[in-house]
Amino acid sequence: MRLYNTLKQRKEEFIPINEKHVKMYVCGPTVYNFFHIGNARPFIVFDVLRRYFEYIGYKVEYIQNFTDVDDKIINKAFEEGISPTEVSEKYIKEYFVDADGLGVNRATAHPKVSENIDAIINMIEKLIENGLAYDVDGNVYYRVAKFKSYGKLSKQATKDLENGASGRILINTEKEDPLDFALWKKEKSGELSWDSPWGKGRPGWHIECSAMSRKFLGDTIDIHGGGQDLIFPHHENEIAQSEGTTNKPFANYWIHNGYININNEKMSKSKGNFFTIRDISQEIDLEVVRFFILSAQYRNPINFSKDLLKQANTALSRLYNTRDNLLFLLENNRNVDNEGKIEDWVISLSKYKKSFKESMDDDLNTAEALAVLFELSKEINSSIDESTNRKSLEECISIFNELTNVLGVVSKNKEKLLDVEIEEMIERRQIARINKDFAMSDLIRDELKEKGIILEDTRDGVKWKRVQ
């Protein structure tokens, strides 16, 4: 498999440290609010990467943290008059509600900053020991000038950083250099602080990921991921911290997803131009959001709009139709007892598995992989009918599910039963149709549509589906 490595600025063949084993760390949310669709992209993209690795036979150790120690959480707690822990606990719970809706599987572990303070303190101590950090009256800073390869990820020369940020880097006379960043912040409010060798305080933002990645996955990991906006300074600083501690490479592959835009501008909380997943879920099934995000290659920007979500919804139903047709035929097929042999055209469907894999192997090209699913879908749709034997139908379903499961789409099980009332309406309509009372049957069909039930008349009986 080839992956675009930000560190090298090119696609590289992925070679794990241990054969058939992947260690990946992805920066998770700061839990002070519901997350928005821009935040959702990395959760979905890296979930697919993880699923794909598992699909091709890797064991995956996947760590995604929760940042539960942060200014924004403290501010939120102050606003709402509750404790920071209550804020973070609440939004961790809410995170899982939305992530579940998006079909994002749980990581191997979701460590919290507040539960890993020891690892963080240990790392800071080590950095001080290595001459890469210094304590000024209870605040500990990273000595950027001492880390020679600082800037290797973001391709920034330290002097350019200072120039570019002139006037924007806070004047902080405590620091030896404006580029130095905080590893440990001295206690101010009295809330959310821990004892440390430098007095009471709490960790800075960047150190948590370095410490937790090391604690859970070891000194060197295969993949570190996140949104493009984390490249600088967050990931650059993580490298400085981790490599400054261990003198070993931190991550071999740095993978970054592109933004979600609104009217071609980055969606961000500070700009206020965002849609939360929670709000979107009131209007449309979140699997559509997942499909929508996977319809572009992960590094390209995506423009978000309700209209595009509608397009995605229609496209996704097309895939559902194929699966439902297969299931319907399996249940109602007149030749259902005909075991038969798997038909030749079904056997040849493996060509789609091959091209699906080729697409995914090329830097996780989910857009192309989805196109393969549509081709598979079309061939199945045009090939199956009431004479297709059971084994062939089952094989079709198996291939179809195998590929859709990798992307995590078409994952909803169809309801088997309807309300008695609706069942009864369908029954009455059938009687009307037999009596050629089409005015009545159309009336009932319209009523059902009002209730969100779409009917389709087929040779083998009436099919129904829900529409949202």
Place this chain on the structure above:
RNA sequence: GGCGGCAUAGCCAAGUGGUAAGGCACAGGUCUGCAACACCUUCAUCCCCAGUUCAAAUCUGGGUGCCGCCUCCA
């Protein structure tokens, strides 16, 4: 100022040297009592200019436009 990205049909989106995937929308058709689903057909020469090449959306140079990072941010 430094670093990076993008520009493909009405809309979305693949394709990085061999003559434009896929989806949505639209139009015509088959199927249907009518629909719906499905299927068939139709629908672009790839921002502009110059160059390299037998051959370029794909490479090179120059433009134009848009966006991002350098500051909390997925």
